[in-house]
Amino acid sequence: GEDVEQSLFLSVREGDSSVINCTYTDSSSTYLYWYKQEPGAGLQLLTYIFSNMDMKQDQRLTVLLNKKDKHLSLRIADTQTGDSAIYFCAEMPNYGGATNKLIFGTGTLLAVQP
Amino acid sequence: EAQVTQNPRYLITVTGKKLTVTCSQNMNHEYMSWYRQDPGLGLRQIYYSMNVEVTDKGDVPEGYKVSRKEKRNFPLILESPSPNQTSLYFCATKGQGTGYTFGSGTRLTVV
Numbered sequence: 001g002e003d004v005e006q007s008l009f010l011s012v013r014e015g016d017s018s019v020i021n022c023t024y025t026d027s028s029s030t031y032l033y034w035y036k037q038e039p040g041a042g043l044q045l046l047t048y049i050f051s052n053m054d055m056k057q058d059q060r061l062t063v064l065l066n067k068k069d070k071h072l073s074l075r076i077a078d079t080q081t082g083d084s085a086i087y088f089c090a091e092m093p094n095y096g097g098a099t100n101k102l103i104f105g106t107g108t109l110l111a112v113q114p
Numbered sequence: 115e116a117q118v119t120q121n122p123r124y125l126i127t128v129t130g131k132k133l134t135v136t137c138s139q140n141m142n143h144e145y146m147s148w149y150r151q152d153p154g155l156g157l158r159q160i161y162y163s164m165n166v167e168v169t170d171k172g173d174v175p176e177g178y179k180v181s182r183k184e185k186r187n188f189p190l191i192l193e194s195p196s197p198n199q200t201s202l203y204f205c206a207t208k209g210q211g212t213g214y215t216f217g218s219g220t221r222l223t224v225v
Contacts, residue, residue, distance in 0.1 A: 043214075043216040045213045088156060088157070100145050100162070102147075102159070104156040107156055
């Protein structure tokens, strides 16, 4: 079935790197996403990766994809207090393009200590 | 500016009183969807619409209705709200080859 799992909480010190992990179940997923939700705000698309890629880098963000293990990670370099938020991993299973449905993980709360 | 607008942002209502949460997008996208967010459960899809007059159930449709009479609007209707529908609701749209764009959310409390 469809399931995306994340750890619930991560605490880091300002300036350190953060690594948020995610496992997914549907190997047909073409796209995998990372969203950020700040307190009281909506969901902001941070980055996404195509399933035929192993890695994608965008400034302080690095996404690693291990298709064999169905494991996705988001690394934030030089983590700042402004990075404190809930981070959601999401996959879009390929139902022949029928539904565009996003399956979300439970979210990881990142707390950055000054 | 491309955006998805939801109203209201906050709503407190009583059990059984019908309510509608509106959603409007200005991106001319065909696909729209509603999600609810609950602690420890992430976001779950309620309903989606592939195009005007085409809607279908998501994972948690019970107690909700939607309509899609025009491309830009996709209201979420709770005919008889109950306390277990207290949640944070997000409307979203998606275009061809693009990711989802989410609204700012509607926090609903049913007492």
